[in-house]
Amino acid sequence: MAEATQNSKSNQILGGILVFGMLFFAFNKGIDWWSSNKLIKQNDERIAFALKNNDANKCAVISNAISMANTLTDQKALDRYKKISVENYCTSPNDIDPYESAAFAEKEAKKQTPQVPYVQRYYSENDTTAKLNLVQFAKVVSNTYPALKIHFPKDASVIKFSPNDVDPNVEYVKFNNWFNVKISRKENTDDWKAFSVSVYNQNSYEESKVSxxxxxxxxxxxxxxxxxxxxxxxxxxxxxxxKDGSKAMTQQIRQGYFIELDASHYNDGYPVTCLIAIDKK
Structure with missing residues (x-):
């Protein structure tokens, strides 16, 4: 009888320990969840404030948020911060791997890009170059990258696209961050003549190329x-x-297009460029 009573007390004690352990675990997880969500909310507020006020340190704020989300293993927040980083041209090797950020941007652009009327996208090998005017071309760029600001000069000979916080009239300064898309027009026509993208990320040669x-x-x-x-x-x-130590620049004429990729001047402080034209410069 005494032994049964002793076993009953032991079971009660063991049960109490288990219940306490479960409650402590649940409480601890609740604290972790509350703390994580509080940190996420704080970073959301910091990013929103930085973007709204065009803070010069906005990229650092986004970078800190990415690091925090990575530490908390919050994939949803991490993906969201990466998207914000890509949209605001804040990516760097320390935040997002260049190829990862490019793939992410490509996925988002394909998902969101509406089609522009009157622009044919699918051509056969024997077709000539794409037939579209400057305005149609500009709409394609705007729809693909809606965050970019468009600038028309008075003579309408060229259309430029740049990030919202960049004055389109500002000239490039060596070794400074830069992102620019430009479309030029054939003389005496409304048709496009040349298209170029130039990017300089002062933190990364690879990121500049990929972008x-x-x-x-x-x-x-x-x-x-x-x-x-x-x-x-x-x-x-x-x-x-x-790999061969040669000049990182190449060009060719295919399908009626002159295409040139040039990353050879990055170390001299100049952007990596992609040029596509109907006529060779």
Missing amino acids: AFNTCKLIWDNIDNRVRPEIDDLIKRVENYE
Whole structure:
């Protein structure tokens, strides 16, 4: 009888310990969840404030948020902060791997890009170059990258696109961050003549290349399906030149397009460029 009573007390004690342990675990998890959500909310508020006020340190704020979300293993917040980073041109090797950020931007652009009327996207090998005027081309760029600001000069000979916080009239300064898309017009016509993307990320040569070349491909995916494979071939050629210690620049004429990729002047402080033109410069 005494032994049964002793066993009953032991079971009660053990049960109490288990219940306490479960309650402590649940409470601790609740604290962790509350703390994590509080940190996420604080970072959301900091980013919103920085973007609203065009804070010069906005990229640092976004970078801190990415690091925090990564530490908390909050994938949803991490993806959201990465998207904000890409949209505001704040990516760097310390925040997002260049190829990861480019793939992310490409995925988002493809998902969100509405089609522009009257622009044919699918051409056969024997077709000539894409037939579209300057306004149609500008709409393609705007729809692919809606966050960019468009600028028309008085003579309408060229259309420029730049991030919202950049004055389109400002000239490039060596070794400074830069992102620019430009479309030029044929003289005495409304048709496009040349298209270029120039990118300089002072933190990363690789990021500059990936951003410039992928921006080119994304925009041209909505114009002419034949261009992406040509750019991919040239990218491989540039990579081979880099391995050989040669000049990281290449060009070719295909499907009536003159295409040039040039990353050879990055170390001199100049942007990586992707140029596509109907006539060779």
